[in-house]
Amino acid sequence: MELRSPKLYTHKKSKTPIFYPYYAGYSTEFVEDILKVLNPQKNGRIIDPWNGTGTTTYVANQQGFEAIGFDLNPVMIVISKARHTTSDFQTSLRPLAIEILNSAKDQIPIIINDPLLDWFIEPFVKEIRAIQQSMERFLYPSDFQKHNFMAWNELSNVAALYTTILFRTIKNAYNIKGSNPTWIKTPDELVHPTSSARDIFMNAVEEQESYFKHGSLFANETVSLSLANSKCLPVENESISCVITSPPYLTRIDYLKATWLELLLLGYDESVLQTLRKDMLGTPIVRDFKPNEITTGISDTCDKILDFVLRHNSHASSTYYYKTYAKYFNDLYFSIMEIHRIMQKNGNGAIVVQSSYYKEQEAC
Ligand SMILES: C[S@@+](CC[C@H](N)C(=O)[O-])C[C@H]1O[C@@H](n2cnc3c(N)ncnc32)[C@H](O)[C@@H]1O
Structure with a gap:
């Protein structure tokens, strides 16, 4: 089988609606076609170490494979x-949502x-925190410790679904579109949403219902997301x-x-998140990255x-940009070595990559 052109694997062309708006996802058709090409053994384990919204693990699980997904961002584990x-x-989605709102x-x-409170007016924050x-109270274990990042691994799918509906609620309430789809910044003035958090929450429930109608949700026991x-x-x-x-x-x-x-x-505060941010592959936060760590x-x-970036005479090329590139290569190298370690000798796979450029130099 031949793969289709990359353009045909975008979400716009997909028969499955987008589960959650996320800049970086690929379509379910892409994973379906790749699985046909790679043809893994039926009792095989399929992995995505940069799982995002979980397209690989969702399709692999749907096709009866054991699926394992990892991501460093707890939000992606929940979604x-x-x-x-x-x-x-x-059929339970809406009645439970109404019970949650009533309580x-x-x-x-x-x-x-x-x-x-740095983002929204106080009454809205109170309302969304109450929801x-x-x-x-309805869906999380009573001893759930959200400050332990690993706690998200144990969250039930239904608890994750309503948490995702709350994600939609807060995103829809914010509703400020910047020029960069992956960068969201604290607003100059507190956001005063045009509807109540309850109404925005119920609209988010409706959006989620339409996914149930068009893209059948499916699960069996053999999926692990952590x-x-x-x-x-x-x-x-x-x-x-x-x-x-x-990646x-x-x-x-x-x-x-x-x-x-x-x-x-x-519930994470800025200082915890800044620490996590430094560990993300491709992070622009490289202040603490020591040149002697560079591989x-x-x-x-x-x-x-690296030599090209180091010698380039443009602003911050030999400092900030050099560190950014070196850290990326370093982290990607250790990640690929890790994938190599866990793969069976006769294993196979597909890694989606894209060229990027530093000035006129193709970089990857
Ligand atoms: C290109 S996206 C993957 C999108 C995914 N294929 C989908 O369909 O949604 C890359 C993902 O890698 C995650 N990531 C970044 N650094 C990571 C790291 N060091 N370890 C694990 N995941 C990481 C990001 O949070 C992001 O979700």
């Missing part, structure tokens, strides 16, 4: 889990030092038969910043590009 809520939940009426949330607390750094995957040696993935590119896209509002909603000799191509 990819939500995608595995089964279609038979469709939120009795909540009086304390919102001192809430980071969302969130009510939802958590938080991990691609440089250190909690997977045994030579145990994976197929990898289908797309962050060398374009300084800040994947954590793109989901900043969702992360603040989950040279990864390949002649990497060395050539």
Whole structure:
């Protein structure tokens, strides 16, 4: 079988509606076609170490494979889990949403030092936190420790689905479109949403319902979605038969910043997030990256590009940009070595890549 042109694998051409608006996702058709080409053994394990919204793990699971997905961003773990809520939940989605809203009426949330107060007017923050607390009472384990990042690994698919609906709520309430789709910034003035959080929440429920109607949600027991750094995957040696993935590119896209509002909603403060941001592959935050950590000799191509950036006479080329490129090559190298470690000898896979440029020099 021949793969189609990359343009035909974009979301716009997809028969499956987008589960959650996310800049970097590929379509379900792409994974379906790649699986036909790679033809992994039926009892094989398929992995995506940069799982994002979970397109690989969703399709692989649908086709009966054991699917394993990792991402360093807890928001992506929640969204990819939500995608595995089964279609038979469709009839309960709205009634449970209404119950959550009814019980939120009795909540009086304390919102001192809430980071969302830098973004939205206080009554809106109070309202959305009341809905969130009510939802958590219904669906989260009573001892859930959200400050332990690993807690997200244990969240049920249904709890993840309503958390994703809250993500939609806060994103729709913010509704400020910047020129960069992956960069969301604190507004100059507090956002005063045009509708109440309750109404925006119910609209988000409707959006989620339409996904149930068009893109049947499916899950079986053999999917595992958890938080991990691609440089250190909690997977045994030579145990994976197929990898289908797309790493962050060398374009300084800040994947954590793109989901900043969702992360603040989950309850993380800026200082925790800044630490996590530094570990993202392709991060633009390279202040602490020490030149002596830089791996040279990864390949002649990497060395050539690093040399080009180091010698370029444009502003910050030999400092900030050099570090950014070196850190990217370093982190990607260790991630690829990790994928190599976990792959079976006869395993195969597909990694989606894209050229990027530093000035006129093709960089990757
Ligand atoms: C190009 S996106 C993947 C999109 C995915 N294919 C989909 O369909 O949604 C890359 C993902 O890598 C994640 N990521 C970045 N650095 C990471 C790291 N060090 N370890 C694991 N995941 C990381 C980002 O959070 C992002 O979700």
